[in-house]
Amino acid sequence: MTQTPLGIAEDDELLSLPLLTHRGEHTTRAREILYGVDGRPLASLSLAPDLLISQTLQAQARAEPLPTEERAERLAEASRRFLDDELGGLSFEEHLGYVNRASGHNARLTEELSRAVAAAIAQAPARADRARPNGSVRSWQEAADGAGSGVWTRRGETVAAVLSGNAPTIQNGWLQALALGYRVAVRPSRREPFTARRVILALRAAGFPDSSAVYLPTTHGGVPTLLRRADLGFVYGGADVAARYGSTSTIKVGGPGRSKTLVTREHLTPAVLDAVADSVAALSGAACVNTTAVLVEGDHRRFARELADVLRGRAGERQTTGQHLGPRVTRESADELLGQLERSASHALAEIPLKEVATPHPDGGVVLGPAVFAVDDPRDRLLGTELPFPCVFVAPWTAADGVGPLRNSLVVNAITGDAELVGALLRAPSVGNVHVNVPTVHSDGNLPHEDYIGDFLMRNKAVVSV
Amino acid sequence: MTRSLLELEELEERADLDALADLDEPAVTAPIDPDEYLQAALRWHFSEDTGSRLWLELAGKLDFDPLSDIRSYDDLARFPDIAEHLRDRPVEDLIPRGLAHEPPPSVFETGGTTGAPKRLLYTDRWIKRALRWKTAELRAAGFPAGAPWLVAMPSGPHAFGHTTRLQAKALGSVLHTVDIDPRWVKRQILSGGSPDAYLTHLTDQLGHIIRTQNIAAITITPPIFSELLLDDELTERLRHRLTYLAFAGAHLDDDTRDVIAEIFPDTVIQNLYGSTMVLTTARVRPGTDASATVYDGYSPFVVFTVVDPETRRPVAYGERGQVRMTHISSGVFIPNNVERDSVIRLPAPEGAVGDSLGSPRPLAAFDGEPVIEGVY
Numbered sequence: 054m055t056q057t058p059l060g061i062a063e064d065d066e067l068l069s070l071p072l073l074t075h076r077g078e079h080t081t082r083a084r085e086i087l088y089g090v091d092g093r094p095l096a097s098l099s100l101a102p103d104l105l106i107s108q109t110l111q112a113q114a115r116a117e118p119l120p121t122e123e124r125a126e127r128l129a130e131a132s133r134r135f136l137d138d139e140l141g142g143l144s145f146e147e148h149l150g151y152v153n154r155a156s157g158h159n160a161r162l163t164e165e166l167s168r169a170v171a172a173a174i175a176q177a178p179a180r181a182d183r184a185r186p187n188g189s190v191r192s193w194q195e196a197a198d199g200a201g202s203g204v205w206t207r208r209g210e211t212v213a214a215v216l217s218g219n220a221p222t223i224q225n226g227w228l229q230a231l232a233l234g235y236r237v238a239v240r241p242s243r244r245e246p247f248t249a250r251r252v253i254l255a256l257r258a259a260g261f262p263d264s265s266a267v268y269l270p271t272t273h274g275g276v277p278t279l280l281r282r283a284d285l286g287f288v289y290g291g292a293d294v295a296a297r298y299g300s301t302s303t304i305k306v307g308g309p310g311r312s313k314t315l316v317t318r319e320h321l322t323p324a325v326l327d328a329v330a331d332s333v334a335a336l337s338g339a340a341c342v343n344t345t346a347v348l349v350e351g352d353h354r355r356f357a358r359e360l361a362d363v364l365r366g367r368a369g370e371r372q373t374t375g376q377h378l379g380p381r382v383t384r385e386s387a388d389e390l391l392g393q394l395e396r397s398a399s400h401a402l403a404e405i406p407l408k409e410v411a412t413p414h415p416d417g418g419v420v421l422g423p424a425v426f427a428v429d430d431p432r433d434r435l436l437g438t439e440l441p442f443p444c445v446f447v448a449p450w451t452a453a454d455g456v457g458p459l460r461n462s463l464v465v466n467a468i469t470g471d472a473e474l475v476g477a478l479l480r481a482p483s484v485g486n487v488h489v490n491v492p493t494v495h496s497d498g499n500l501p502h503e504d505y506i507g508d509f510l511m512r513n514k515a516v517v518s519v
Numbered sequence: 520m521t522r523s524l525l526e527l528e529e530l531e532e533r534a535d536l537d538a539l540a541d542l543d544e545p546a547v548t549a550p551i552d553p554d555e556y557l558q559a560a561l562r563w564h565f566s567e568d569t570g571s572r573l574w575l576e577l578a579g580k581l582d583f584d585p586l587s588d589i590r591s592y593d594d595l596a597r598f599p600d601i602a603e604h605l606r607d608r609p610v611e612d613l614i615p616r617g618l619a620h621e622p623p624p625s626v627f628e629t630g631g632t633t634g635a636p637k638r639l640l641y642t643d644r645w646i647k648r649a650l651r652w653k654t655a656e657l658r659a660a661g662f663p664a665g666a667p668w669l670v671a672m673p674s675g676p677h678a679f680g681h682t683t684r685l686q687a688k689a690l691g692s693v694l695h696t697v698d699i700d701p702r703w704v705k706r707q708i709l710s711g712g713s714p715d716a717y718l719t720h721l722t723d724q725l726g727h728i729i730r731t732q733n734i735a736a737i738t739i740t741p742p743i744f745s746e747l748l749l750d751d752e753l754t755e756r757l758r759h760r761l762t763y764l765a766f767a768g769a770h771l772d773d774d775t776r777d778v779i780a781e782i783f784p785d786t787v788i789q790n791l792y793g794s795t796m797v798l799t800t801a802r803v804r805p806g807t808d809a810s811a812t813v814y815d816g817y818s819p820f821v822v823f824t825v826v827d828p829e830t831r832r833p834v835a836y837g838e839r840g841q842v843r844m845t846h847i848s849s850g851v852f853i854p855n856n857v858e859r860d861s862v863i864r865l866p867a868p869e870g871a872v873g874d875s876l877g878s879p880r881p882l883a884a885f886d887g888e889p890v891i892e893g894v895y
Contacts, residue, residue: 082773082810102774104745111749281715 068096068142068151070246073253073268074105075112085243085270089154090381091417096151098246101269103278106238109267110282113211113236116264121191124232125178131252131259132175136168140254148251152221155245157380157418158337166221166336170248173225173498174255177232180225180498184507193516201517208512209284209303211236215276216249217289217307218242219339219441224252225498226287226307227266229506231256237266240279246270280304285510305509309439310341310463312493315450317469318350320490325468326356330363332466332492337380338422338443341463344493346436348450348458354402357427357447361404364423364443372412372420379422379442387411387419390440394424401426401435401446410444431458456481463503464493524563524849525617527551528644535651553819553872557592557847561585564852569617573604574852576612592822592872595845596831598854605637613640615849624850627678629795630701633859639795641678642850649682649799652817654689656802661787663762664690666735669728671697671721671743672768678795679767683738695732697724699740701768722746729753736763738791741771748782758783767791767800770880773810780809792879796856797821797846801876804868813865814876820848822873825864826857828882833874834864841882845873858882 071080081099089095101109119127136145143151145167153163173180185191189203196202212235214227227237241249253266269279280286286304288294295308314329332344349356368378382390391411404425412420422443428435431448436458438446450458456477459465465478466488478487485503488495496502522530534550564570565578565585578585583597605613610626618624622643628636658664668687674680680696687694699721704714721743728734729747734757737744744766747753764779764786771790780788792814793800799821801814816823825840826833834840842862846853863877 082777100774102772102778103742104748104775104778107745107749108778281713 067094070096070098070141070250070270072099072101072105072270073250073257073263073266074101074109075116075264075267077263079105085272087155087243087246088383089417090157090383091154091414092383093154093417095154096247098243098270101271101275103275106269106271106275106278107282109269110211110213110238110279113238113264113267114284116236116262118210118234118236119261119265121178121234124234127256127259127261128177128228128232129175131255131261132171134258135171135174135251135255138255138258140251140258143251148247151247152245155247156218156221157382158220158339159377159381160375162337163221167248169498170221170224170252173222173228174252176498177225177228181229181232181507181510183499184501184505184511186513189513196516197518201515203513204516205507205511206514207234208510209235211238211283211285212510213238213240213279213283213286215240215279215286215288215290216242218244218246219341220336221245221248223289223307224249225502226305226506228252230285230287230510231261231266233507233510235285235510236264238269238279238283239266240269240271240276243270305503305506307341307503310343311346311437311439311461312342312344312464312466313346313348313436313459313462314344314466314493315348315459315469315474316350316356317467317471317474319470320468321349321351321356326359326363328468328490328492329360330367332494333360333445334364334367334378334423334443335492335494337441339380339441340494341439342494342496343443344466345439345445346458347445347447348431348436348454349447350450350452353429353447353449354427357402357404357425360445360447361423361425364425365405368423373415377412377414377420379420381414381416381418381420382442384419387421390421390442394440394444397438398426398435398446401428401433437461456484459484464488466491466493522555522559524556524559524569527556527559528648528849532648532651551819553592556819557589560847560849560852561589563617563849564615567616569615571615571852572612573601573608577601577604592824592845595854596824596826596843600855600857601853602637602856605639606635610638610640613638613851618642618644618850625678625681626676627681627795628676630673630677630705632705636676636702637796639678639798640850641798642848645798645848645850646682646685648820648848649817650685650689652802653682653799654686657686657690657763659805660789660803661763662690663735664692666692666762667695667732668692668736668738669695669697669725669732669734671699671725671737671739673699673701675700677701678798682799692736695728695734697721697728699743699768718743718746722750726750726753729756733760735760736765737761738765738767740768741766741775742769744779745775748779754782761786763787763789765789765791767793772880776809792876794844794856794858796853796858797844798848798851804875811877814862814879815868815871816873816875818867818871818873821846823862823876825862825874825876831857836864836866839863842876842879 071078083100085098087095149163185205189205190196193204196204212230216223231237239249253268256266288298289307291309295306298304298306371377410424414420424444426446428448431450431454435446460483463485465484467475468490478484531551564574624640624642626638628638670683672679789803791800804813804815807813822845824843826843828841839861842858842860844856859882860879861882862879865875865877867873867875
């Protein structure tokens with residue numbers, strides 16, 4: 054046992070996660086010990102001091118990006134290496150073990166999401182390009198022929214990505230930036246810093262220079278420095294993050310989801326119940342696209358009761374196995390989240406008693422969810438509640454309520470035949486994405502999430518030539 | 520025969536000057552008995568004809584008798600924290616009557632992080648003493664006496680900018696200065712603003728000096744120096760000339776120091792630690808590794824104790840605690856000032872009273888509360 058500067062006893066056997074700067078690996082004296090959801094130590098994470106962040110981003114700003122085609126080739130190679138190589142001393146399977154213990158997703162979901170990350174690496178150039186407008190071409194040489202054209206051009210040279218830890222696929226955004234030629238500084242989530250690390254190691258193994266993507270874990274104190282030194286930034290977090298950075302034009306905020314599903318009277322079928330259950334429970338119920346509120350035209354209490362039955366049935370005997378339905382979290386997080394729920398939802402009707410919402414897991418930690426509540430007012434503030442496990446509030450809805458109760462949602466799934474309602478949702482400024490009878494959790498990586506990433510990263514410059 | 524406080528201070532001064540003349544080395548501890556000094560100081564500050572109005576007034580409200588019940592430096596913890604008086608009292612109330620006929624003291628203020636600023640009186644006697652002590656320390660540390668020195672520290676109401684000017688004269692160095700207003704920076708950050716514009720304003724001024732002058736020594740805060748290092752031209756110029764670099768005012772973490780030491784491998788780098796509340800900085804113990812600097816007090820004038828934040832009892836050697844600081848001189852009596860810093864308790868040098876300190880850092884950061892450090 055040695056003593057770190059943070060005064061934490063450090064086990065020498067612990068996996069060490071050094072920084073990956075423009076000059077290679079760098080182990081710092083300041084380190085944080087990461088714990089799994091089972092409460093056991095997982096890894097020792099180096100923390101970048103501000104000066105090193107600044108130096109690294111300066112070097113990245115001065116570096117040239119690889120040529121476009123080479124970037125695409127190396128991304129494809131990195132995608133393969135992410136799955137096949139031993140990176141940072143870990144095989145893909147061993148890596149999944151760490152992600153599993155850090156994130157609390159069940160084993161199958163951990164693998165699914167990690168494979169989705171590999172796909173996101175390879176597909177980053179194509180996904181980014183979907184944002185390019187009709188009137189814009191990729192190079193000035195193309196534009197110079199004929200009458201000229203808009204040319205899709207980077208708004209800057211460096212991007213800082215301040216990630217959250219809910220899902221490995223959070224890498225999607227910055228990978229598109231990399232594909233577009235940006236040099237990227239990634240500040241991983243301190244809860245799950247393994248995926249970002251493996252992606253960057255894979256990129257380096259595939260031939261990206263060290264300056265292309267760097268790995269700079271920091272405390273909260275390092276975030277303003279990162280964002281100040283980079284030309285553009287991605288920041289993911291809750292309402293507090295959105296409030297702080299939301300109005301900054303160089304920062305794209307991935308805020309809360311508050312995704313909702315609307316079911317109109319003629320669609321109250323068992324198939325719809327199943328689809329809604331998917332929307333609530335997929336991705337451990339911890340993603341911004343999970344449905345957290347359902348508006349029901351008709352007997353909403355009955356719908357809540359039946360949804361609770363479906364979710365309970367799905368959780369079944371799984372909760373104490375490796376394929377648990379909700380996320381596995383630490384005992385402390387479980388107490389905190391359920392305490393919060395108990396205080397805020399005291400006026401709601403719990404279709405699943407709160408004591409059934411937490412299941413101790415034999416490997417340590419607690420599996421959360423599902424939780425289903427009924428409220429009687431479509432304007433109840435609980436419909437804006439978003440907790441990181443399968444937890445949903447069901448309220449009544451009538452045509453007279455219109456889109457009002459569906460506002461402030463990242464995704465709305467309208468299970469309805471009412472074309473006018475769909476149009477109204479599309480026009481509502483605070484509704485991010487509209488699904489028509491498709492679960493809120495649906496995504497194939499090509500759809501815009503909070504707009505296309507490329508819209509934020511790129512602009513169009515006119516190029517004409519004689 | 521009982522010797523008075525002024526007699527003891529003069530005795531110490533003569534002994535110190537003799538030692539300097541002989542060895543050109545600072546004395547580690549004053550050649551006076553700390554307990555005799557403490558008793559003389561209590562008699563001085565709590566006698567009608569020599570004490571200050573403040574202490575004579577407070578004495579009547581204490582539940583103990585300072586003259587008979589305070590037997591040791593540990594007992595000083597029984598005194599109240601007098602911070603609020605330093606904020607609100609007219610300074611006339613703070614001047615010991617025994618010094619009434621001496622030149623008026625200089626008034627310096629704390630940064631005001633924890634409320635309204637506190638006022639401290641720097642008598643000429645103290646300024647002379649501290650100057651002797653600091654210049655000896657700087658010489659011993661390898662300061663390039665006689666070569667140009669750049670100091671980017673607060674002047675105005677703050678002591679640092681003024682004391683370094685005297686030190687520069689004593690060391691025969693030309694002094695270049697850029698002023699820092701720490702209160703303005705903190706206010707900007709508190710109101711949700713960014714210190715960027717102010718930082719640029721500072722680095723512009725610093726750049727002008729570094730480009731045109733042959734700067735061999737710099738005293739500065741870590742965030743401002745970090746900003747300078749992003750300028751290749753300035754870094755290159757400093758790399759050739761800089762032999763002494765001191766940091767103060769904001770916490771310098773070990774990793775940042777490592778990065779800086781890599782750029783300036785042959786430069787002496789000191790991380791200063793002190794408080795306006797004890798009217799000086801601690802002494803960086805010579806020969807201690809940069810990553811494990813030991814900070815000594817100036818016994819018996821400036822004495823540190825490392826205590827548990829809850830119980831206020833001393834922690835074990837090698838353990839972290841909160842630092843309690845004491846200043847005792849003819850001009851000022853601060854018996855029990857608890858700073859918002861977390862430090863490791865280390866043994867003081869032989870013959871010195873109190874503790875020495877290791878790895879100081881803001882206590883609030885330790886607790887997980889936000890600390891506004893800004894550029895200072």
